[in-house]
Amino acid sequence: MNVNSRIGSKKMELPPHEGSVLSVVDMHTGGEPLRIILSGYPEVKGEGVLSKRRYVREHLDYLRRVLMFEPRGHYDMYGALVVESEIPEADLGVLFMHNEGYSTMCGHAVIALGRFAVDYKLVQEPRSPETQVNIHCPCGLVKAFVEYSNGKTGGVRFHSVPAFAFATDVIVAVPGHDEVTVDISYGGAFYAFVSAERFGLDINKSKTRDLVDAATAVTNSVKSQVKLHHPTSEDLAFLYGTILTDGKDAYSQEPTANMCVFADAQVDRSPTGSGVTARVALQYHKGLIQLNQTRTFQSGATGSLFTGKAVQDTTCGDFKAVVVEVAGRAHYTGVASFVQESDDKLKLGFLLK
Numbered sequence: 526m527n528v529n530s531r532i533g534s535k536k537m538e539l540p541p542h543e544g545s546v547l548s549v550v551d552m553h554t555g556g557e558p559l560r561i562i563l564s565g566y567p568e569v570k571g572e573g574v575l576s577k578r579r580y581v582r583e584h585l586d587y588l589r590r591v592l593m594f595e596p597r598g599h600y601d602m603y604g605a606l607v608v609e610s611e612i613p614e615a616d617l618g619v620l621f622m623h624n625e626g627y628s629t630m631c632g633h634a635v636i637a638l639g640r641f642a643v644d645y646k647l648v649q650e651p652r653s654p655e656t657q658v659n660i661h662c663p664c665g666l667v668k669a670f671v672e673y674s675n676g677k678t679g680g681v682r683f684h685s686v687p688a689f690a691f692a693t694d695v696i697v698a699v700p701g702h703d704e705v706t707v708d709i710s711y712g713g714a715f716y717a718f719v720s721a722e723r724f725g726l727d728i729n730k731s732k733t734r735d736l737v738d739a740a741t742a743v744t745n746s747v748k749s750q751v752k753l754h755h756p757t758s759e760d761l762a763f764l765y766g767t768i769l770t771d772g773k774d775a776y777s778q779e780p781t782a783n784m785c786v787f788a789d790a791q792v793d794r795s796p797t798g799s800g801v802t803a804r805v806a807l808q809y810h811k812g813l814i815q816l817n818q819t820r821t822f823q824s825g826a827t828g829s830l831f832t833g834k835a836v837q838d839t840t841c842g843d844f845k846a847v848v849v850e851v852a853g854r855a856h857y858t859g860v861a862s863f864v865q866e867s868d869d870k871l872k873l874g875f876l877l878k
Contacts, residue, residue: 542864547592549863550641554633554855555795555829560592560604561641565863573611574618575760578627578663581606581620587873589622594874597863600624601791605634607647610661616648618661624876625788629663629761630713632683632798632831637855639669639681662686664713664761680854683798687839687846688712688806691753697746705743707767709751710810711841712802712849714765716785717747720772721825728771728782728825733792736825740767740786756842766791768800769825774807776814784825794829795853796822801833802849809835809847816847829853 539546547565551558566588571577581589593602603623610618619638621628642658643651651673658669665686672679691709699705702724707717721728724739744767755761766787773781783804785797793800801822808814819834830853837848865872 539862539864541866543867544865547588547863548861549592550645550860551858552637552641552855553794553858554636554798554853555824555831556827557633557793557795558601558603558858559634559637559855560598560602561638562592562604562606566606569606569608569620574608574620574661575663575758577608577618578620578629578760581622582627586626589626590874591865591872592863592874593622593624594876596871597874600876600878601794603631603634605631605638612659612661612666615659615661615666616642617658620663623788624791627663628714628765628788630667630686630799631662632685632713632800632802632851633793633795633853633855635660635662635667635669635683635798636681636851636853639671639683640678640855642669643671643673643678662713665757667713680852682850682852684836685799685802685849685851686713687841687844688802688849689841689844689846690807690810691715691844692751693807693811695747695751697743697750699742699746701742702739705746707743707747708807709747709753709764710803710807711755712804712806713799714761714803715753715755715763716765716800716803717743717767718770718804718807719743719767721769721784722772726769728769728784733826736769736784737786737790737792740769740784741790743767744786756844765799768797768804770804771825774811774813776808776818776820778821780821780823780830782823782825792826794824794826796824796829796831798831798851798853801831801851805833805835805849806847810845
């Protein structure tokens with residue numbers, strides 16, 4: 526029997542280790558990874574999802590680094606920790622994590638978690654043609670609708686929390702680029718929006734590093750020069766990143782491309798679900814699209830597609846807001862169990878920048 530046969534004939538076993546085993550399911554939505562943590566986390570304390578977010582940031586952040594950073598992850602890894610929700614109608618609560626910390630909303634993760642929740646029986650009774658999954662994100666309750674037929678899940682659409690244009694035509698001084706005019710919009714997280722052409726770049730053809738550098742410069746400038754606020758919680762009042770676009774904001778049946786650079790210069794491979802939400806809210810605010818007018822959004826990184834449309838007028842504090850529907854498709858890539866050895870000097874993870 527050759528070595529491959531001997532290995533294949535043995536039951537898969539965990540290697541020697543100390544401490545808990547971190548078990549995960551890996552998925553991707555439009556190329557953007559999602560590592561869903563099944564088990565191995567200590568108890569996450571807190572009365573609500575936002576307080577749980579604060580708790581993991583203050584007490585359990587080393588586990589984010591273990592799972593997101595190398596050697597188990599990479600610079601652009603993204604994760605989701607399922608937690609209990611204080612909202613009775615929620616099927617699950619979730620905390621999102623990335624290379625810098627914890628976000629308040631993640632659309633690509635909601636799309637993946639919708640499939641996951643049905644497949645892993647976190648909802649009681651799947652229904653055809655769609656099963657509703659209520660996901661309590663730090664920004665609020667997000668309703669996902671999962672295609673379900675003959676026992677199989679498919680595409681997912683979700684309805685956002687109230688999304689709104691925070692400010693338009695904001696002038697910020699960006700080192701190396703003089704004054705730059707940006708729009709700021711909220712889709713569960715705050716983003717700055719600006720056309721890549723402003724920096725002499727093409728969202729589909731320019732080098733990723735050049736796009737990242739431009740977006741990061743904008744993010745840093747907006748953070749230092751613009752004071753954000755959110756009507757319901759100061760925990761939500763921070764700029765998550767900058768989205769560079771192709772400038773095609775007027776309605777068209779042709780896809781419009783964008784690239785989101787968020788957290789610590791992390792690049793979203795998908796069209797960015799919360800970014801699409803914020804961009805639709807911005808276009809609706811400017812009168813460029815109407816209710817139930819669907820647009821297609823393309824990732825400048827991978828070419829993957831989401832659709833988005835404004836479906837309902839609403840308010841968020843004093844802001845005129847809109848509920849946005851975003852749709853996409855997620856896929857499974859594998860399962861894993863991660864361990865730590867006490868003599869491993871790199872067991873807590875590292876990043877190369």
